[in-house]
Amino acid sequence: MRMTHQRQMILDVLKKDYQPKSADMILHLIHDPKLNLSTVYRTLDAFFNVGILSKSTIDNINYYYVTDHKHHHYMVCTQCKKMFPIDCHLDEIAKDVAEKHEFKITHHDMTIYGICKECQLKM
Amino acid sequence: MRMTHQRQMILDVLKKDYQPKSADMILHLIHDPKLNLSTVYRTLDAFFNVGILSKSTIDNINYYYVTDHKHHHYMVCTQCKKMFPIDCHLDEIAKDVAEKHEFKITHHDMTIYGICKECQLKM
DNA sequence: GTACATGCAAATATTTTGCAAAGAC
DNA sequence: GTCTTTGCAAAATATTTGCATGTAC
Numbered sequence: 001m002r003m004t005h006q007r008q009m010i011l012d013v014l015k016k017d018y019q020p021k022s023a024d025m026i027l028h029l030i031h032d033p034k035l036n037l038s039t040v041y042r043t044l045d046a047f048f049n050v051g052i053l054s055k056s057t058i059d060n061i062n063y064y065y066v067t068d069h070k071h072h073h074y075m076v077c078t079q080c081k082k083m084f085p086i087d088c089h090l091d092e093i094a095k096d097v098a099e100k101h102e103f104k105i106t107h108h109d110m111t112i113y114g115i116c117k118e119c120q121l122k123m
Numbered sequence: 124m125r126m127t128h129q130r131q132m133i134l135d136v137l138k139k140d141y142q143p144k145s146a147d148m149i150l151h152l153i154h155d156p157k158l159n160l161s162t163v164y165r166t167l168d169a170f171f172n173v174g175i176l177s178k179s180t181i182d183n184i185n186y187y188y189v190t191d192h193k194h195h196h197y198m199v200c201t202q203c204k205k206m207f208p209i210d211c212h213l214d215e216i217a218k219d220v221a222e223k224h225e226f227k228i229t230h231h232d233m234t235i236y237g238i239c240k241e242c243q244l245k246m
Numbered sequence: 247g248t249a250c251a252t253g254c255a256a257a258t259a260t261t262t263t264g265c266a267a268a269g270a271c
Numbered sequence: 272g273t274c275t276t277t278g279c280a281a282a283a284t285a286t287t288t289g290c291a292t293g294t295a296c
Contacts, residue, residue: 002250002295023286036253041286043251057180060261061285075217075226086220094198094235097209103198105237112217114228125270125275146261159278164261166276183286184260 001050006035010043011052011066020056020063020074020083056111073109077116086112124173129158133166134175134189143179143186143197143206179234196232200239209235 013029014021021029023040044064047053053064058076063083065074074083088110098105136152137144144152146163167187170176176187181199186206188197197206211233221228 004251004295006252034253038254038287039252045287046251057183060180060183060185062183075220075224075228077226084220084224084226097198097207098235098237101198101207102240102243103200103207103235103237104243105198105235107237108233108235110231110233112221112226112228112231114221114226114230117225120225120227127270127276129277157278161262161279162277168262169276 001046006039007043007047009035010040011047014053014064014066018066018068018085020065022061022063051107054107054109056109058111058113073111075112075114077114077119080116080119082116084116124169129162130166130170132158133163134170137176137187137189141189141191141208143188145184145186147184174230177230177232179232181234181236196234198235198237200237200242203239203242205239207239 009030009032010026013026023037023044026040026044027035027037044053044055044062048055048064051067054067056063056065056074056076058081072085072087075086076083094105094108097103132153132155133149136149146160146167149163149167150158150160167176167178167185171178171187174190177190179186179188179197179199181204195208195210198209199206217228217231220226
């Protein structure tokens with residue numbers, strides 16, 4: 001897997017604040033006109049397959065975020081779409097079930113949906 | 124919320140085996156030519172909003188399944204797409220985090236991806 | 247130099263929507 | 272009878288793909 005300028009830019013943006021981002025968000029955050037949306041999609045998919053990125057789908061849009069060692073997930077506000085990181089406590093649970101079914105886990109995704117403090121006040 | 128013939132058919136199909144199903148799968152399982160795909164989508168969305176159904180997204184396709192009291196999630200095989208139900212152990216974890224952030228949880232989703240026993244043998 | 251990555255444009259596929267007709271309560 | 276739901280067809284939108292060109296190693 002080659003590290004190109006485009007791939008580096010995409011990774012940099014995702015590492016800037018570790019907030020999950022869609023392909024479109026990434027394209028707009030990187031102003032470079034040399035970057036194409038297809039490339040963003042292809043890069044995100046490639047990184048995801050290698051394990052560098054994790055993915056969550058919200059309202060049929062895929063959001064990607066850096067998979068760090070302290071593996072975590074997100075709690076997302078369905079109003080303002082802001083995401084709050086939460087630690088992952090799933091590894092033991094998942095491992096047990098997987099062993100029972102002889103299922104080879106590649107990755108997992110967890111998302112909690114709700115309304116954040118700010119949006120609750122606005123209602 | 125009115126219980127129409129279409130809605131009843133959709134719910135019946137989902138309750139038949141409790142396996143997650145996409146709108147398209149549901150349409151094909153119900154042979155009735157009087158059922159339209161739009162209706163399936165609208166019904167699934169309506170049921171989801173009321174809480175009767177839960178949803179998981181795999182490869183950009185939404186799968187819906189009946190939300191039962193013994194709340195559970197799925198472990199999905201990325202090869203054959205078969206899904207294995209697993210119990211949910213998340214409620215306490217989620218509650219703690221939510222309280223800390225004053226986040227009002229509406230629902231959550233968890234999916235474990237991997238390769239099932241059968242597909243491993245085929246490789 | 248070669249194999250992989252990108253840009254561009256066009257295609258895919260799922261999901262959504264507007265509106266008139268039908269149906270539930 | 273009223274208000275919700277449906278069917279149909281058309282639109283919206285995220286994502287994918289083919290192919291020629293460019294670029295990392």
